[in-house]
Amino acid sequence: MISAVSNVSSLFSSTDSSGAGADALGQDAFLKLLITQIEMQDPLEPMQAQEYVAQLAEFSTVEQLQQANARLGILHQVQGVCQALLLIGRTIATADGEISGVVEGVLFTDGQPMLLVDGCEVDPGDVTQVW
DSSP, rough: HHHHHHHHHHTTOOOOOOGGGGGGOHHHHHHHHHHHHHHOOOOOOOOHHHHHHHHHHHHHHHHHHHHHHHHHHHHHHHHHHHHHHHHTEEEEETSSSSSSSEEEEEETTEEEEEEEEEEETEEEGEEEEEE
C-alpha cells in the first residue's frame, strides 16, 4: 500500500508543458488519482456519491478552462499575425534605432511573425515607432 501512495504523490511533482509546476494536474493525472483513490478506499466506509460528483464537476471545470486557455492562445497568435500584416508598407523604427525603414513583408519563423525591413528580420515587439 505504501508504494501505491508514493506513486500517487509523484503525480504532483510533474510539470506540464505550460510550466505551471507542481500545482497543476493534467487530465491523465487527475483520472489516475481518482482511480487510485477508489482502489484505496476503505470498503467499510466508501466515499459518498456526492464526493464523486463534486470531483467530476471540478474536473469538468478544469478541462473547460484548459480548452478556453488553448483557444485564447490561438486568438493571441492570430492577433499578432494580423498586427504584423497591417505594418506592411509602413515605415517603422526599432527601440535601439539600428533598424528603420519600410516593412516589405512578413516572414514566419517558428510560427512567429517577423517583419522584413531592408532584408533584415525584425521582431514586431522591438518596433517603437510606426509612421
